[in-house]
């Protein structure tokens with residue numbers, strides 16, 4: 315039943331990808347982001363970013379409970395969307411990443427007002443935790459939220475925020491007590507921040523592949539206490555719980571990019587002739603294909619293992635770290651081999667493998683770098699802090 319449902323979801327994502335990927339590539343970043351979101355909403359796929367209880371996809375045995383999202387569904391969708399279009403992929407996952415803190419810790423009113431709209435694509439979500447001094451070490455967050463007579467007043471700067479300028483709200487981590495350097499365990503709190511808030515300025519910049527991203531500069535931004543997500547001091551845990559739920563899907567996206575790169579290599583090596591014969595007849599290139607396939611399959615199995623464990627209610631810390639590390643590092647390797655197989659065409663702007671090569675790179679950095687995944691995995695293996 316579940317496997318059939320996952321296949322069905324993959325088929326739906328394939329249709330969306332086939333229908334929209336090409337036109338998205340020809341648009342500017344913001345237009346592409348909004349068009350991708352609309353396409354996903356029309357196909358009903360955004361509902362998989364939100365739990366059934368909160369207006370998301372109906373319970374069907376995939377999610378651990380109607381109050382939770384299914385990691386297997388999210389992974390199946392991301393793998394297939396990434397195969398076709400990085401923009402479709404990122405717009406799906408940002409709805410989950412930006413709204414999960416609300417699902418996990420928001421009050422009833424906030425949940426009812428925001429989450430069903432996220433599932434419909436009318437609210438566009440973003441997750442704002444990173445700062446110049448707080449990247450891998452999230453506890454170093456310095457953005458301040460200070461109590462005021464009518465709620466909170468926020469000051470600080472967030473960097474590398476996906477969907478900055480496109481989002482209608484940000485789930486934002488701020489310091490409500492203590493000092494930078496205290497680890498952030500009880501001193502950080504999450505807030506729902508509407509994009510229309512006075513004093514919020516967005517500064518956009520570009521990364522190496524199309525991806526709506528920028529900085530948030532907060533100057534005396536007022537937020538009502540009803541927009542606080544979770545208890546005061548619980549913010550870091552909420553952020554980590556959100557990442558724990560979404561991180562495996564980064565690995566799934568890496569698998570999608572890798573699968574596309576392998577398919578591109580296969581068809582090019584069969585059709586391109588040099589030295590009077592197809593490139594696919596050369597043993598050195600055949601060895602490459604075999605290794606690409608093996609690494610891809612291993613990544614797929616690691617993603618599936620971690621997703622199933624998460625949907626069974628396990629923490630799956632080691633499984634997720636393993637999957638993210640292996641799938642994203644190997645996606646870069648697989649896409650690099652594909653570029654090599656295309657020769658000069660592989661680096662020509664506009665070729666599929668050139669695009670994949672750029673699109674896979676950031677996956678080794680966001681939601682926990684590869685080095686951080688190694689630290690997590692080693693800690694699990696050693697059973698220490």
Ligand SMILES: Cc1cc2nc3c(=O)[nH]c(=O)nc-3n(C[C@H](O)[C@H](O)[C@H](O)COP(=O)(O)OP(=O)(O)OC[C@H]3O[C@@H](n4cnc5c(N)ncnc54)[C@H](O)[C@@H]3O)c2cc1C
Pocket residue numbers: 440441442443444446448449450451473474475476477521525527676679680681682683684685686689
């Ligand atoms: C495309 C993109 C989208 C992003 N989207 C978002 C978003 O939507 N929301 C958000 O909040 N953030 C987002 N980020 C930020 C991302 O999560 C951070 O870039 C990431 O956590 C790494 O932090 P950093 O860039 O500060 O690198 P640093 O933490 O400064 O790390 C630099 C290098 O040092 C290594 N390193 C750090 N600590 C250790 C250690 N203890 N041991 C060994 N090596 C270590 C790292 O692995 C890395 O190689 C995004 C980033 C990118 C590139």
